[in-house]
Amino acid sequence: MGTLREVACGDTAKVMGISARGSMRKRIMDMGITKGCTVTVRRIAPLGDPMEVTVRGYELSLRKSEAESIEVE
Amino acid sequence: MIRAALAGNPNCGKTTLFNKLTGSSQRVGNWPGVTIDRKEGRIKGADAILVDLPGIYSLSPYSPEEIVSRDFLLDESPDVIVNIVDATNMERNLYLTSQILDVGIPTVVALNMMDAVRKDGGEIDTVKLSSALGCRVVGMSALKGEGIEELIAAITEAAASGKVPEPLRLSEAAEASASRISEVLRGKVPDGQIRWYSVKALERDPLALERTGDLEGEILHIVEEMEREMDDDSDSVVASDRYSAVSRAAASSTGKRGASKGRTTSDRIDRIVTDRWLGLPIFAGVMFLVYYISISTIGSWGTDWMNDVFFGEWIIPGMRAWLEGASVDPVLTAFIVDGLIAGFGAVIGFLPQMLVLFVLLVILEDCGYMARIAFVMDRVFRRFGLSGKSFIPVLIGTGCGVPGIMASRTIESERDRRITAMTTTFIPCSAKLPVIALIAGALFGGSALVALASYLVGIAAILMSGIILKKWKSLAGAPSEFIMELPAYHMPGAVTVFRSTLEKTWAFVRKAGTFILLACGLVWFLSTFSWNMVLVEDVNTSMLADMGRALSWMFVPLGWGGDWQFTVGTLTGLLAKENVVGTFGVLFGFSEVSEAGEEIWTMVAAMLTPIAGFSFLLFNLLCAPCFAAIGAMRRELGTWKATGAAVLYQCGLAYAVSLIVFQIGSLAIYGTFGVWTAVSLAVAALLVYLVVSNDPFRMSARRSGEVAC
Numbered sequence: 164m165g166t167l168r169e170v171a172c173g174d175t176a177k178v179m180g181i182s183a184r185g186s187m188r189k190r191i192m193d194m195g196i197t198k199g200c201t202v203t204v205r206r207i208a209p210l211g212d213p214m215e216v217t218v219r220g221y222e223l224s225l226r227k228s229e230a231e232s233i234e235v236e
Numbered sequence: 237m238i239r240a241a242l243a244g245n246p247n248c249g250k251t252t253l254f255n256k257l258t259g260s261s262q263r264v265g266n267w268p269g270v271t272i273d274r275k276e277g278r279i280k281g282a283d284a285i286l287v288d289l290p291g292i293y294s295l296s297p298y299s300p301e302e303i304v305s306r307d308f309l310l311d312e313s314p315d316v317i318v319n320i321v322d323a324t325n326m327e328r329n330l331y332l333t334s335q336i337l338d339v340g341i342p343t344v345v346a347l348n349m350m351d352a353v354r355k356d357g358g359e360i361d362t363v364k365l366s367s368a369l370g371c372r373v374v375g376m377s378a379l380k381g382e383g384i385e386e387l388i389a390a391i392t393e394a395a396a397s398g399k400v401p402e403p404l405r406l407s408e409a410a411e412a413s414a415s416r417i418s419e420v421l422r423g424k425v426p427d428g429q430i431r432w433y434s435v436k437a438l439e440r441d442p443l444a445l446e447r448t449g450d451l452e453g454e455i456l457h458i459v460e461e462m463e464r465e466m467d468d469d470s471d472s473v474v475a476s477d478r479y480s481a482v483s484r485a486a487a488s489s490t491g492k493r494g495a496s497k498g499r500t501t502s503d504r505i506d507r508i509v510t511d512r513w514l515g516l517p518i519f520a521g522v523m524f525l526v527y528y529i530s531i532s533t534i535g536s537w538g539t540d541w542m543n544d545v546f547f548g549e550w551i552i553p554g555m556r557a558w559l560e561g562a563s564v565d566p567v568l569t570a571f572i573v574d575g576l577i578a579g580f581g582a583v584i585g586f587l588p589q590m591l592v593l594f595v596l597l598v599i600l601e602d603c604g605y606m607a608r609i610a611f612v613m614d615r616v617f618r619r620f621g622l623s624g625k626s627f628i629p630v631l632i633g634t635g636c637g638v639p640g641i642m643a644s645r646t647i648e649s650e651r652d653r654r655i656t657a658m659t660t661t662f663i664p665c666s667a668k669l670p671v672i673a674l675i676a677g678a679l680f681g682g683s684a685l686v687a688l689a690s691y692l693v694g695i696a697a698i699l700m701s702g703i704i705l706k707k708w709k710s711l712a713g714a715p716s717e718f719i720m721e722l723p724a725y726h727m728p729g730a731v732t733v734f735r736s737t738l739e740k741t742w743a744f745v746r747k748a749g750t751f752i753l754l755a756c757g758l759v760w761f762l763s764t765f766s767w768n769m770v771l772v773e774d775v776n777t778s779m780l781a782d783m784g785r786a787l788s789w790m791f792v793p794l795g796w797g798g799d800w801q802f803t804v805g806t807l808t809g810l811l812a813k814e815n816v817v818g819t820f821g822v823l824f825g826f827s828e829v830s831e832a833g834e835e836i837w838t839m840v841a842a843m844l845t846p847i848a849g850f851s852f853l854l855f856n857l858l859c860a861p862c863f864a865a866i867g868a869m870r871r872e873l874g875t876w877k878a879t880g881a882a883v884l885y886q887c888g889l890a891y892a893v894s895l896i897v898f899q900i901g902s903l904a905i906y907g908t909f910g911v912w913t914a915v916s917l918a919v920a921a922l923l924v925y926l927v928v929s930n931d932p933f934r935m936s937a938r939r940s941g942e943v944a945c
Contacts, residue, residue: 180468189294193294193296194719195328195331197475200479205503206507207512209511209513210516210616219327220328222503222506223719223722224610224611224720224721
């Protein structure tokens with residue numbers, strides 16, 4: 164159990180919950196990161212942040228601070 | 237007449253489809269209260285109007301695009317919704333569909349990019365998808381023009397039948413709670429929208445709950461019961477249920493899964509373009525190309541030709557000769573030639589450059605690289621309250637602030653876009669270079685350090701303003717999140733690029749043109765006439781010169797208020813910054829001076845100390861930009877109130893910076909200390925406080941005050 168931020172490049176994790184609140188929480192879920200789905204970390208931006216993940220068959224970028232609020236296992 | 241709404245995700249070919257459906261019958265307006273374009277047009281060969289909703293991922297109540305879309309669907313109830321869905325990315329696209337099906341309006345799903353699915357060897361059964369979604373599905377390709385007629389037929393049919401689709405079913409528990417909520421809401425909201433309000437209330441959607449009035453407590457009780465039973469928040473339950481429902485629907489209709497070559501190619505390109513080592517150099521290269529083409533070469537050739545040849549050699553002299561030949565009154569001739577036509581020139585002269593720039597930006601946007609720019613640069617800019625995409629407006633702004641401000645269009649977050657539009661002109665544009673050359677040449681022995689310092693101050697002003705402005709009320713709020721799709725790369729369509737370019741350019745002429753024309757006319761009038769309405773020989777005796785004399789005391793603390801010529805130069809700089817040097821020439825008794833004003837260097841050197849000259853330069857670099865740029869800002873900020881506030885901010889910051897530089901500089905160099913030195917120290921302290929303090933405008937206190945009453 165950890166957050167998406169800690170998942171290494173190329174690894175896949177299963178989403179257990181979203182701890183963010185308000186519009187960020189809604190946005191994360193609207194973009195397809197919901198409880199039970201799998202997320203693969205593709206790469207990190209050249210300056211170390213944000214990160215790119217694959218979810219539900221498409222590519223999504225999000226900041227590490229946002230990835231921190233996504234609980235995975 | 238059928239009224240149809242076109243809804244869909246960003247990057248799914250919505251603009252292309254809209255163009256295909258409506259052809260050339262488009263009208264562009266604004267959605268109320270926001271600076272988002274509202275386009276509508278007549279559907280070809282049908283008695284129907286199509287309204288293009290902004291590209292959205294969800295009907296949540298948070299972004300202005302989403303609010304505008306849901307308000308339109310709920311309050312203006314169109315006859316039919318055309319929901320465009322990217323067939324290569326069904327799940328996420330159908331998530332929006334699942335919400336649209338709840339609104340209670342006949343819906344047609346336009347399943348776009350079927351050609352790409354086939355090319356990858358995949359298959360989608362539209363009949364099966366249609367029965368899974370409970371609404372008509374038409375397979376098509378907007379880019380290739382496939383299935384357009386069938387789609388138009390389906391739209392008219394759906395509107396005629398008025399058949400409302402069956403909503404997608406959520407999990408047992410969510411459905412049970414939603415139907416309990418709908419019992420509570422019955423009679424309180426329109427019958428057709430009861431499903432929408434029940435599910436949104438179940439998600440604790442604040443805007444939906446607002447409309448339920450005093451029933452909120454009762455509804456939240458039902459919501460909490462379900463949350464206890466499911467051991468999860470209701471919004472999470474509903475989002476997961478929606479995604480499970482749409483992935484079932486997608487799976488039932490997908491025959492063969494394609495090899496998804498498009499995605500593999502995209503991944504390969506991304507591996508290079510966002511690579512740790514190559515990412516930044518490639519970004520720098522692309523930026524250089526954009527700058528080189530639009531500012532250094534093709535774009536400025538066009539604009540120079542427009543200004544120097546088309547207006548300078550043909551229209552203006554031709555018109556003057558013709559009017560003089562016809563013995564028209566000299567005042568009227570001057571008005572038409574120097575006032576009116578020169579004003580038109582100020583608007584139209586920018587168009588070639590604008591066209592070239594917009595073609596490049598539209599291509600970058602359309603092919604998918606723009607999203608990568610945000611991805612690569614986000615880390616640098618977000619510290620300053622700006623977006624990764626703010627880099628482009630600032631870079632373009634070094635050439636010309638007008639297209640620079642217009643380039644801020646590509647930033648999604650409204651707050652970042654507004655801050656960028658307000659601060660882009662702090663960077664010295666090419667028209668400010670003669671002022672820099674004048675001051676450097678007259679007072680600093682031509683040192684290149686003056687130009688370097690100008691750019692550094694410009695960058696510092698942009699970054700500092702980003703930090704300060706994001707604390708201001710209308711621009712404050714939670715940091716905008718950066719949860720962004722990185723769309724698959726694809727070749728941009730020529731027609732779409734052409735259309736978007738024309739649309740953006742026309743928007744500039746429409747929104748900024750009148751203002752630029754009027755403002756230029758006014759300054760021309762003030763600089764050409766004396767108070768008793770006599771045409772003056774030189775600016776010296778004009779109304780503008782008197783105004784300069786009347787205002788010059790304001791600039792005494794900045795070190796250059798003693799000689800009124802500098803104030804007049806600053807005022808004519810509002811027409812175009814390159815006027816500043818030319819005006820000095822006239823004021824100092826030369827009929828014409830070279831671009832950097834070599835002729836007047838000794839006179840300027842006699843009037844100003846170097847530190848006063850530098851202060852004059854900084855004020856002219858940072859204060860209100862030329863009228864054309866103010867017009868462009870008006871276009872991006874939406875209202876005159878916001879534009880006025882932006883110009884005031886710019887002038888205020890310019891005054892503060894020049895004051896600090898001159899007073900503290902004088903203290904350091906000449907040891908002069910006076911009242912203004914103390915004031916400048918206080919202003920410097922205030923600026924530092926605005927940057928450092930978390931809440932300098934006491935916004936949080938005001939916000940909580942609002943909640944209390």
